[in-house]
Amino acid sequence: xxxxxxxxxxxxxxxxxxxxxxxxxxxxxxxxxxxxxxxxxxxxxxxxxxxxxxxxxxxxxxxxxxxxxxxxxxxxxxxxxxxxxxxxxxxxxxxxxxxxxxxxxxxxxxxxxxxxxxxxxxxxxxxxxxxxxxxxxxxxxxxxxxxxxxxxxxxxxxxxxxxxxxxxxxxxxxxxxxxxxxxxxxxxxxxxxxxxxxxxxxxxxxxxxxxxxxxxxxxxxxxxxxxxxxxxxxxxxxxxxxxxxxxxxxxxxxxxxxxxxxxxxxxxxxxxxxxxxxxxxxxxxx
Amino acid sequence: xxxxxxxxxxxxxxxxxxxxxxxxxxxxxxxxxxxxxxxxxxxxxxxxxxxxxxxxxxxxxxxxxxxxxxxxxxxxxxxxxxxxxxxxxxxxxxxxxxxxxxxxxxxxxxxxxxxxxxxxxxxxxxxxxxxxxxxxxxxxxxxxxxxxxxxxxxxxxxxxxxxxxxxxxxxxxxxxxxxxxxxxxxxxxxxxxxxxxxxxxxxxxxxxxxxxxxxxxxxxxxxxxxxxxxxxxxxxxxxxxxxxxxxxxxxxxxxxxxxxxxxxxxxxxxxxxxxxxxxxxxxxxxxxxxxxxxxxxxxxxxxxxxxxxxxxxxxx
Numbered sequence: 004x005x006x007x008x009x010x011x012x013x014x015x016x017x018x019x020x021x022x023x024x025x026x027x028x029x030x031x032x033x034x035x036x037x038x039x040x041x042x043x044x045x046x047x048x049x050x051x052x053x054x055x056x057x058x059x060x061x062x063x064x065x066x067x068x069x070x071x072x073x074x075x076x077x078x079x080x081x082x083x084x085x086x087x088x089x090x091x092x093x094x095x096x097x098x099x100x101x102x103x104x105x106x107x108x109x110x111x112x113x114x115x116x117x118x119x120x121x122x123x124x125x126x127x128x129x130x131x132x133x134x135x136x137x138x139x140x141x142x143x144x145x146x147x148x149x150x151x152x153x154x155x156x157x158x159x160x161x162x163x164x165x166x167x168x169x170x171x172x173x174x175x176x177x178x179x180x181x182x183x184x185x186x187x188x189x190x191x192x193x194x195x196x197x198x199x200x201x202x203x204x205x206x207x208x209x210x211x212x213x214x215x216x217x218x219x220x221x222x223x224x225x226x227x228x229x230x231x232x233x234x235x236x237x238x239x240x241x242x243x244x245x246x247x248x249x250x251x252x253x254x255x256x257x258x259x260x261x262x263x264x265x266x267x268x269x270x271x272x273x274x275x276x277x278x279x280x281x282x283x284x285x286x287x288x289x
Numbered sequence: 290x291x292x293x294x295x296x297x298x299x300x301x302x303x304x305x306x307x308x309x310x311x312x313x314x315x316x317x318x319x320x321x322x323x324x325x326x327x328x329x330x331x332x333x334x335x336x337x338x339x340x341x342x343x344x345x346x347x348x349x350x351x352x353x354x355x356x357x358x359x360x361x362x363x364x365x366x367x368x369x370x371x372x373x374x375x376x377x378x379x380x381x382x383x384x385x386x387x388x389x390x391x392x393x394x395x396x397x398x399x400x401x402x403x404x405x406x407x408x409x410x411x412x413x414x415x416x417x418x419x420x421x422x423x424x425x426x427x428x429x430x431x432x433x434x435x436x437x438x439x440x441x442x443x444x445x446x447x448x449x450x451x452x453x454x455x456x457x458x459x460x461x462x463x464x465x466x467x468x469x470x471x472x473x474x475x476x477x478x479x480x481x482x483x484x485x486x487x488x489x490x491x492x493x494x495x496x497x498x499x500x501x502x503x504x505x506x507x508x509x510x511x512x513x514x515x516x517x518x519x520x521x522x523x524x525x526x527x528x529x530x531x532x533x534x535x536x537x538x539x540x541x542x543x544x545x546x547x548x549x550x551x552x553x554x555x556x557x558x559x560x561x562x563x564x565x566x567x568x569x570x571x572x573x574x575x576x577x578x579x580x581x582x583x584x585x586x587x588x589x590x591x592x593x594x595x596x597x598x599x600x601x602x603x604x605x
Contacts, residue, residue: 030406031413037403038421041484045424047446048436059439062449108331115324123332130339132594134541136562137587140569140576141345142338164334194323223429226543226562230570241431245548255439262432273427274420 048266051259059255069256077257081243082236083264089232090222090239091268093158097221098214100163106210108164109172110198114184124173131166135227143230157231162221168213175209176202215276219269240265343587349580359577368581377556378582381564384471384546384557389539392475396483397531401524403483404490405516419491426485430544437477438464438549467557470550474558477545482538486531493527494520529601536593540586561586 051059054067077083112124138161146157179202187197203210225241232238238246244261247253313321350368352359362368372378406412407419425433440446441463448460463469497520505515521528543562546552552559552567561582569579 034406034418038418041421041425041480044433044436044440044480045428047440048432051439060442060444062446104331104334108328111324111327115321115327117321117324120324120328123328127332127335130335132537132591133339133343134537134583134586134590136541136565137346137583138339138342139565140349140579140583141342143570144345144576145342160334161338164331164338166335169331194320198327219427223431225429225431225547226566230566241429241544244435245431247435258435259439262435266428266432269429270424270427273423277420277423 048259048263051256052263054256054259056253056255059259070260073254073256073260076254077261081247081261083240083243083261085236086238086240086243087264089155089237090241090265092155093224093228093239094218094221094268096155096159097162098218100159101165101168101217102210102213104163105165105168105213106172106203106206107198109169109174110176110202112169113173113176113179114181124169127169128166139227139230142227146231153232153234153237158224158228161227162217162224165217168217171209171213172206175206179205211276215272218272222269346580346583346587349576350584352577352580353575354577355573355575362577368578371578372581372585377559378561378564380556381559381561382585385540385542385560387471388475388478388542388560389536392478393532393535393539396479396535397486397528399479400483400486400490400531401528404487404494405520407487408491408494422484422487424484425481426488428481430481431548433477433481434545434548437473437480441473464550465554467554470554470558474545474549477549478539478542482535486535489527489531490524493524497523525601529597532601533594533597536597537590540590540593 047064050064050066052073053070054063055069055072058067058069112120142161143152146152146154151157183201184197187201192200223241224239225245228239229242229245232242235246240261244258244265247258247261349359351362351365353362353367354360364370403422407415407422412418442448443460443462443465445463447463448457451457452460461469463473501519501523502515505519510518541562542560543566546558546560546563547566550558552563556564565579565582565586568575568582
């Protein structure tokens with residue numbers, strides 16, 4: 004967006020015409036409002052985690068001194084440790100397995116491509132259009148038949164192989180120089196070693212992007228864990244906070260603390276890997 | 290790259306042409322098998338975890354009974370027939386489509402505008418604005434739903450603010466009235482997902498060939514003209530991708546309906562997936578009817594995606 008004014012030529016370098024300056028100021032006002040609306044609810048969540056229920060309902064926007072009391076009333080009836088453990092286990096297992104399975108598949112589709120493999124790729128991409136709702140009931144029956152209800156496997160297995168990740172890795176394999184593979188073959192490296200020793204280290208940004216997407220999706224997943232993790236002992240953080248409001252009286256301070264705890268891991272990961280996330284995704288749709 | 294779409298993306302640029310590949314050498318054959326070995330785990334998982342349940346659900350949708358005691362429905366279309374008289378289902382379908390047609394266009398246009406502002410190289414405090422706009426995308430859907438439930442409570446933050454400013458004299462029962470409860474869901478979706486789409490648009494903007502923008506400027510096009518005639522056409526594949534993603538996401542929406550409004554008042558904010566969950570896994574689970582409902586969701590997703598691909602693929 005360049006400031007082009009038709010009425011007058013620029014008088015001096017560095018001095019903008021009035022219209023452009025107003026437009027520029029309007030842009031900053033607009034951005035400020037957007038940023039305020041964007042951060043506002045999160046700021047409220049953070050301060051409310053330190054406030055009493057009375058203060059939360061009085062819309063106090065200042066940090067209070069009730070953090071420890073909120074923590075105590077939260078952990079009195081809720082097993083936060085167990086929910087954190089299960090959330091972490093599910094999300095980490097999903098991420099590690101998804102990265103291995105999908106990256107090797109994406110690499111395989113690109114480097115060893117043949118008409119039949121391309122056809123299979125096309126079929127797998129169709130799965131992107133299958134809504135989870137349409138597979139949920141048979142999946143539940145499947146895991147029930149194998150006695151896997153309440154198990155980590157039941158949460159993890161449906162989330163490992165996703166068309167989007169395969170596509171992401173296939174696109175990145177496309178930008179991977181073929182000469183490197185040829186050279187490695189001449190040097191006598193096995194195909195599997197070429198993948199692990201040549202491709203994986205070069206594609207770190209793609210792996211980072213894939214890890215962010217997969218971890219966040221797995222951590223935040225709610226519907227499927229809710230269906231398959233019937234026993235409250237195995238519940239995840241999103242399930243814990245969702246059940247929290249079920250009682251008659253809601254302790255808003257403790258609720259907001261629980262919500263904050265649930266959100267922290269994804270917020271941290273998002274910010275640490277923000278750059279590679281954008282960079283990794285630029286490649287997919289190029 | 291100007292008219293690439295998910296469909297054309299799948300076509301590969303030709304690498305090794307010529308008929309020399311007809312007869313595979315033993316090494317090439319082994320390599321081809323290695324290739325299959327590399328992609329089999331992913332393919333089998335997608336087959337077992339996505340395609341098989343999808344076909345199983347179709348079979349299930351022609352069955353009736355409770356729990357594991359399922360039998361062919363008589364008549365076969367019993368579950369689909371029942372849907373026609375199911376007022377709650379019709380209501381949840383209306384709600385879901387309402388969210389779709391109102392929220393998705395507002396969100397994507399706002400995201401385009403924001404991405405374009407953020408892409409300006411002369412913008413100051415850029416990383417602050419970006420961070421502020423991206424951060425909602427890092428919050429879990431359940432978390433933000435509960436925050437929104439709290440701030441839109443009758444004695445919550447939004448009412449307190451509006452009372453303080455003097456816009457209203459009495460607190461509004463946001464979640465207790467159909468119109469306002471739907472509005473809160475839409476505001477929530479906008480808050481959570483606009484920044485997420487900005488990320489994708491920023492990535493697309495960075496791929497735009499700067500010489501085309503220069504050329505437009507030299508031809509005397511203003512910023513708005515340049516945006517619509519040069520920038521937007523080059524972003525088409527990304528716009529199509531975001532349209533498909535947000536359409537699918539909205540049609541399958543569950544977390545907000547379940548946690549923010551609990552589907553209320555009187556099911557007027559409930560989504561199709563939420564109703565499907567209630568039918569299939571609450572009180573008196575009915576897998577057959579649930580499967581039939583899930584097929585309606587599947588068909589809506591498929592039809593909308595097909596329309597969007599068709600429209601997006603048009604070359605102009």
